[in-house]
Amino acid sequence: MIRIIQSSDKVSLQSLLNSRVSNQAEIAGRVAAIMDEVRQSGDNALCGFTRRFDKADLTPEQLRVSEEEIKWAYSQVDQEVLASLRVARKRIEDFHQKQLAKSWFHPEVDGTILGQLILPLDRVGIYVPGGTASYPSSVLMNAIPAKVAGVAQIVMVTPPGEDGRINPYSLVAAAEAGVTEIYKIGGAQAIAALAFGTETIRPVDKITGPGNIYVTLAKRMVYGQVGIDMLAGPSEVLVVADSSANPIYAAADMLSQAEHDSMASAILLTHDPVLAEAVAMEIERQVSKLPREKMAREALANYSAIIITGDVGESLDLANTFAPEHLEIMVDEPFNLLGRIKNAGAIFLGHHSPEPVGDYLAGPNHVLPTNGTARFYSPLNVDTFMKKSSVISFSQQNLQALGQDIIRLAEVEGLKAHANAVRVRLGLE
């Protein structure tokens, strides 16, 4: 049963805020060992770990998905689902196109030109969870922004099932989204292969996409060697509601997070105690009908709560403190409150924007910062797959005008050779 607490109960609040802190040292040691082995033994290590963790027996030549397998996948998928995937692809593409930033140049009257190049990364790796399950939406959400950015080589990794195959929906989604290479590998070994390369897999410039704790720790270890999008943890939703909210909707939305993971978190903030009770009852009624009831119940018991606040302002302040991955504002006039939201991955406004709309097809990305990191991380977006370079073309006239300033600043920093680079050009040295 989900607990109901008062916002004045600071001890319970703090324990909810801190509930995700875990000791990862032991897992980190195992992840490091896996990655060392891939770095040293390449494809052989990959095949060994795939046999051990995924129970799939593949040769190095079978790691890469073939054209025939993609054709097979298209023959397997339901045509209505394929049509829905295409609806999603189109909406996701349209939204991410709006994020595309352009290079710019700014000339000054003396002939100086300053600018900023914004260029796509050359080769990126996207991680998609897999195994027996199928996450075509994760494929679209990772690959489409890379494609929109103009990335030439989009390399997808996803663990195979025991039969050595990738789920056909994931393969079709990859083909639809413009993925250029697919490898049947998962876990920390896949991250190592993308970062260091093996005989069959060339290293990438950046790795994106969420995974389990092994994947996340592996991404942390290669950060700096390659870029990564973010370090993501279990999924979360935080609903801010007033008495206009429908408790059936609020409960359904909270359960759509709780079913993800036994460490998922679903929180309701409301100043209406009647709504609080109604949502708690609705959750109880709905959860018992879910196939993933056990997982959802664990998430509800350990990482979830209904918190009764003094007013909607306090609810929003607390929401900013939680900085949730998904924030639903379930009130009649949600745009009036938008200016008070500081920290959230994605914000769902009104009564007709359940979080799964954003998971599948609204358009914005579903790869979002978790565990309070929306304070500083952004959703996966087109910028994730681009990088900037500054451009400086100084004119002789401008160098003469500003040369003494540069020399003075270089000398106050004790950097004589810096000053010299200007001096030789001004005929002073």
Add this chain to the structure above:
Amino acid sequence: MIRIIQSSDKVSLQSLLNSRVSNQAEIAGRVAAIMDEVRQSGDNALCGFTRRFDKADLTPEQLRVSEEEIKWAYSQVDQEVLASLRVARKRIEDFHQKQLAKSWFHPEVDGTILGQLILPLDRVGIYVPGGTASYPSSVLMNAIPAKVAGVAQIVMVTPPGEDGRINPYSLVAAAEAGVTEIYKIGGAQAIAALAFGTETIRPVDKITGPGNIYVTLAKRMVYGQVGIDMLAGPSEVLVVADSSANPIYAAADMLSQAEHDSMASAILLTHDPVLAEAVAMEIERQVSKLPREKMAREALANYSAIIITGDVGESLDLANTFAPEHLEIMVDEPFNLLGRIKNAGAIFLGHHSPEPVGDYLAGPNHVLPTNGTARFYSPLNVDTFMKKSSVISFSQQNLQALGQDIIRLAEVEGLKAHANAVRVRLGLE
């Protein structure tokens, strides 16, 4: 003496590309111990480490720079240098203003609104190297983009000299740039204080700015708990030149990097063997006059080279492989080559754009990706201090139109509660 190698000599090229790889495991252990102590003992640990590493004896109350100290700093600085700092501040501000991205909303005809909020971070920490030296330019380059982004609290940390003071130029630069708090701490202990907080220092959301290997490893360790800008190493310049280049300029620019650090790197790529010889001789002539000659000679001997290529195209391809922090294109018509540059932190075009112009006042940031990471990192910029949130406001009409697509995609992923969140709203459950 700088070596001259042929681009066909793949062994020498590869050893140059790999020269920076070092074993940091031992230092990492020391950094972790420092950070644990700050996390456990707060201000006391900070004062202890500041006594030990910076030889400065400060009480917890003295860690924060006072208003009086800022006033004192203004009384100490040379007025001409202050004027030059203001010239730099103005140009840096102007450039970074052009980077400022705005939130946007896109309404659809059925009443759905999608959008992207772009909000400043709330509280950031900037690291500025210090001690006896003074780096006012680093203060400007870190603080100005944060200020332009709209960050409310800009916290600067920099190690004090043995007298317990911060260099007045750094303090004045901080005041000019809009820094809101300054603490006299440096090294890994400063990064720990910013990430975890102590009795006197509240934790920040993100930490930026380059430092030595201790600072860099500390930033890596707190990454994910807070945001960081990048992991930066020793400075680099790569000059691509044809026979129009002045060897005196090329040598001076290469030395302006070499004087930074005994691990700095200065590389010239040219297809003109005569220029190659002339630059080598000029470097030899100029280096002997530098106060930091010893450091520069180490950088030249170990991490630098002149590489003779077949043509300018090969020079640019190699430059893209190096992905240098600073790339100078020393030819008569540099803009003709701009489209061929893929990887570089900052690009300096033509004969009048020595790299120190960019260090101090051209406008673009001087905090740049090093060691090949320009493949995926960007210069420090206004975006570094902002984060995005997606906004999804679906209309009832649109949910009805797309509801079946969402349900189908949720079910193919085995997520029944996701489908339910739509079903309850369509009256199907």
